[in-house]
Amino acid sequence: MxxxxxxxxxxxxxxxxxxxxxxxxxxxxxxxxxxxxxxxxxxxxxxxxxxxxxxxxxxxxxxxxxxxxxxxxxxxxxxISRVFQTPEIFGELTVMENMMIPIFAKRDGAFRMHAYETVQNEKQIVEAAEEMLEEMNMADKRDMNSASLSRGDKRRLEIGMCLSQQxxxxxxxxxxxxxxxxxxxxxxxxxxxxxxxxxxxxxxxxxxxxxxxxxxxxxxxxxxxxxxxxxxxxxxxxxxxxxxxxxxxxx
Amino acid sequence: MLGLNKKDTSLLLIVAVLTLLAPFILNPFPEGSAMAQFNAGYPDLMQRFVIFGIFAIGFNILFGLTGYLSFGHAAFLGVGSYAAVWMFKLISYNVIPAILLSVVVAGLFSLLIGFISLRRSGIYFSILTLAFAQMSFALAYSVLSNPKFNLTNGETGLQVYADDPQWFHRANAPDLPHLFGVSMRSTYTMDVGGWSFDFNAGYYLCAVIMMVVFYLAIRIFRSPFGMMLRAVKSNQQRMNYTGLNSRPYTLAAFVISGMYAGLAGGLMAAMDPLAGAERMQWTASGEVVLMTILGGTGTLIGPVLGAGFIKYFENIFSKINDNVLHSWFAFLPDGMEDFMVFIIHPFIGKGWHLTLGLLFMLVVIFLPGGLVEGGQKLLNWVRGKRKDKKTSGKTEPAE
The missing domain is CATH 3.40.50.300 (P-loop containing nucleotide triphosphate hydrolases)
Incomplete structure (x- = not known):
């Protein structure tokens, strides 16, 4: 089975x-x-x-x-995580933000109204995202706008985003x-x-x-x-x- | 400070200082001078600056973060006003219950409209919200104002009459909206030399509330929730395949911005206890869109600047008439003077919309990021100049 x-x-x-x-x-x-x-x-x-x-x-x-x-x-x-034929990432967000969103989704579920917390104070999530960026060899591109990445890097980022959800x-x-x-x-x-x-x-x-x-x-x-x-x-x-x-x- | 980083704290402080000192800043010209007509520091207009600032800040949470362009936000503003005036009629002239109810009612109303409208996105969403707003306008203007059931008082507008119950009205309280006895209209005028500055209780109430909701907006922008809203704007497909349900996120943003609009409506009624249906018309909805785009969509301070800019034009430019123009060009020969007045005439007075339209076009074409982008460009340009001077100063001795 x-x-x-x-x-x-x-x-x-x-x-x-x-x-x-x-x-x-x-x-x-x-x-x-x-x-x-x-x-x-x-x-x-x-x-x-x-x-x-x-x-x-x-x-x-x-x-x-x-x-x-x-x-x-x-x-x-x-x-189940899906990687698309043309990389689907959050183009207007930074590489780091892209990596944090799936981790938030994994921890908090499909919707959570965390409107009064601050992203930077979510230590666990910041750490997990940084770790995954390290693993994808993208730590140096952390604060870049993800739309400006090369095609290959976009693909890496998308795969990393999927993997970060385990x-x-x-x-x-x-x-x-x-x-x-x-x-x-x-x-x-x-x-x-x-x-x-x-x-x-x-x-x-x-x-x-x-x-x-x-x-x-x-x-x-x-x-x-x-x-x-x-x-x-x-x-x-x-x-x-x-x-x-x-x-x-x-x- | 207050859980904000350094940059956001200084932004909040700048806004606080500007709003608190607005009576000085907006009245730079002495009374009686030729330029006095450009003074904007009178209570009525200052109140409008901050109230529409609140309206635009809220609208920006929806439009700036999620990219959903609502063309019906004036409906929530109108509903807020009606709710506030009803509180005046039933409870008392104290503004606290009125403002609270206006926020709650606008929140519920936006929950209903958002729930339906957010089934579609893009232009269809805009059209749905526009349709709802126009239906609300029609309801307020005629349907809900008949002798049997008069909720809105139709064309006349809802207002407080002497025979209204006002169950909790105390005899010693003012017969106008007040905050625990302090009338919203009470103004202290300070005369310094040729200048005169007005400090109005209503304005300061609005200003304090604006600072609070501006602070809340910063928190939302910097929160995980705000990040999710930007994700909605950026790529909904990726969002859905990342295990996030975009619907409740957009609905929450819609309701929050609806509550901001309701708050603005409630404050409007608190400054002047009258609510008319024209507040809900689509032109009013369009105005807040203009404010947000003009100031800078998705930026924190932009909508406030846009609101101030448009309201300033509406109130100051529209006051300039041909007589004023003639006095300006009096130094020219007669023919030339008439000619100049003839040329400028369409852009002033009732034609202020034309000037605003031209400015709006210029901003959208040359500064897509709005006034905020303009400010940043100016700042960079000044900094660049200073740098040039420094480097050229250093290289000179070498020669």
Whole structure:
């Protein structure tokens, strides 16, 4: 029984069957990659996991609880953090403030009216945020406006924000999309470090095979909204069905 | 001091000094001199400065922090005024219960309107608040003023009549709004040489209240709650995926700013026990938006400056008429004099809106950060000049 269990999920947009009978099981403390050609339904599946979309049929269970019908913030409070394809950070706030907000959310829940306290006096939270910035190698950018960070740093910050909440499941939506090779390699190293040092489950949607094969323990190949095959990276590499559906274009 | 850092403390102190010494600062010209018409230190106008300052500070908590642009905040101001006048009619002329009730009623009213309007964001939110404010105006102007049920007294405006109950009115208390016997209208006039300075009880009540709510606004800006409100403005998507529910945060900000508006309305009624529906009209809602943007959205002091700026124009510029202009240009030959008056005429008196509009355009185009940005630029420029002088002074001996 995995930490994330997707069973019989269907999603239809008008005449388009975006997801057809998707079953997926993500084991705890593993890195599970979901790959597939454009339009395979990867992002739709991800959106069904985080509460942005509700599947027409089927169930999505996280740690034995259904996530269906819950708002994104409730699902996050259950322990799922999401990294977006283009980094979503609080652009008008400083790097430090960006890092503090998720820690506040973890401690205080979805809403708290702490209007008469002062941010700087929240010692625990300031310390935790500084620690995480240290870990992300961003301590020197503490007081910068986060909108002025480089693309790679924005990605680092976003991953750090998610990790600061100590999520049990980290969802990554094409974390290296549009990145230069050097930035991609940095991100891979960062994710490897996270995988090795933390008790965390990672589900990653990715286009870049280099990223997938250097990180994943299990791979699910999605084609036309349906899982084609699920296996270890070595077997996926050699699987003729996968080559035909996906790798065939480039390999 | 008071849990503020050094910069905020000095800002609070500056505001305190300026408001307390306003009767001097706003009356720089001697009585009877040609410039005396630019004096703004009379009680009526000073009261309006601080009352609209309170209104704008509250509006800025919503608009400046969360970015939700409400076009209906005058409704809360109006509701506050009505609540205060009802307290005068029923309880007594003491301003304390009136002000308290105006804040509470405006808070409840904004909770209702905010709950519905905040289901949408952006322009739809603005339109919803505008619609609610206009409905409130219509209610106050006609619907809630019929012989059977007269809550607002329609066009005439709600006021206190001799046959009103005033259950707790004591015989020795003044027959005007008062604070435990001190009438809001009591003014001490100090004559020094050619100058005359007015110290008005009502103004000082408003000024003290403004300092308190300004302090509270600073606390909100620096609190985790304030940080969350800025997060709402910055990226709601990230906020929701970070486990934060943005709805109650925006609603709380909306209610707080509604209560500030109600407080301003209550104070208005306390200064002059009359409440009319025109206070709720959309032009009044638009005015507070102008004040906030003109002063500097999202800055602490900006809205207060904007409020002062607009109210000064409204009251001082609108008083300049053709006769005044003629006296200014009397030194020119007759034809030229008439020509100058003809050119300037549309911008003064009733045309003060035109001048304000031009200034507003200039500020928005050249100083998007409002008057505060202008002040900072000026300060940097002065500092830069001083630095230049220092460095050039140092390099000179080397030559």
């Amino acid at each position: 995995g930490i994330l269990e997707v069973k019989g999920v269907n999603k239809r947009f008008g005449g388009l069957q975006a997801l057809g009978d998707v079953n997926l099981s993500v084991k705890e403390n593993s890195v599970h990659a979901i790959i597939g050609p454009n339009g395979a339904g990867k992002s739709t599946l991800l959106n069904c996991l985080v509460g942005k979309l509700i599947p027409d049929t089927g169930s999505v269970m996280f740690d034995g609880q259904s996530v269906l019908g819950r708002a994104p913030f409730e699902i996050n409070q259950m322990g 999520p049990r499941l980290l969802l990554l939506d094409e974390p290296t999309a549009g990145m230069a090779r050097a930035d991609t390699n940095n991100t891979i190293d960062l994710l490897k470090q996270i995988r090795d040092e933390r008790d965390i489950t990672i589900a990653i949607i990715e286009h870049d095979m280099h990223v997938v094969f250097s990180l994943a323990d299990r791979i699910t190949v999605l084609a036309q909204g349906t899982p084609l095959v699920e296996d270890s990276p070595e077997n996926i590499r050699g699987n003729p069905k996968v080559r035909e559906a996906y790798l065939g274009e480039s390999a």
